[in-house]
Amino acid sequence: MQNLDEIYHQTIQIYDRHAHAYDQHRSRKFFEKKWLDKFIASLPPQGRVLDVGCGAGEPIAKYLLQCGFQLTGVDASSKMLEISRSRFPTATWIKMDMRELNLETKFDGIIAWDSFFHLKPQEQREVLILFAKHLSSQGSLLLTVGNEFGETTGYVEGEPVYHSSLSPEEYKTILKTIGFKKIEIVLEDESCDFHSLLLARKEGD
Numbered sequence: 001m002q003n004l005d006e007i008y009h010q011t012i013q014i015y016d017r018h019a020h021a022y023d024q025h026r027s028r029k030f031f032e033k034k035w036l037d038k039f040i041a042s043l044p045p046q047g048r049v050l051d052v053g054c055g056a057g058e059p060i061a062k063y064l065l066q067c068g069f070q071l072t073g074v075d076a077s078s079k080m081l082e083i084s085r086s087r088f089p090t091a092t093w094i095k096m097d098m099r100e101l102n103l104e105t106k107f108d109g110i111i112a113w114d115s116f117f118h119l120k121p122q123e124q125r126e127v128l129i130l131f132a133k134h135l136s137s138q139g140s141l142l143l144t145v146g147n148e149f150g151e152t153t154g155y156v157e158g159e160p161v162y163h164s165s166l167s168p169e170e171y172k173t174i175l176k177t178i179g180f181k182k183i184e185i186v187l188e189d190e191s192c193d194f195h196s197l198l199l200a201r202k203e204g205d
Contacts, residue, residue: 004151008162011118012076012097015055018157019079023056025157030059031193032113039109039142040067042201047108050074050134052098053115057084057091060113065091072105074098099123101130110135111142117163121149124166125174132178135202141180143198145171147187175200
């Protein structure tokens, strides 16, 4: 029986191993649209968006590109990025671990959908600071998170993967400390396949 730490360290390899099967089985119902539209409403037209943990690029990167945004996708899985590049060659795709995020560009929006929660709690605290540094002075951030503090597992093609979350209160406290003014958290949104969502905007330094 694997412990959580062993599962955590296998996350990237699991996505590499199952990239094509995961992409084929990923829901195309596009339940994400409601929250993507809320995120988009806070961005300038044709603005710069960073998709962190972009995976194979569908449906989220595809929708953002269709809406006219300048998209950069980053992912730690080279196999996932191969699929993204083949589908959307005009976008920018970078192999990078979000824990080491270091880009010269400032973005109008950053989204991390079903990716940020693969980090350990302390890593999440640190990466939130990296996200803030990569956002413009009025930038917006959209994350999927857990509904309470703790660690657990999900599954990718039958293999366990690590998940964790801070508490909603801690997310709010950290985001306020690093310059976010408007913060909305909705837990287990039934209209979004029961995802828990965090949407925050800096609105000036």
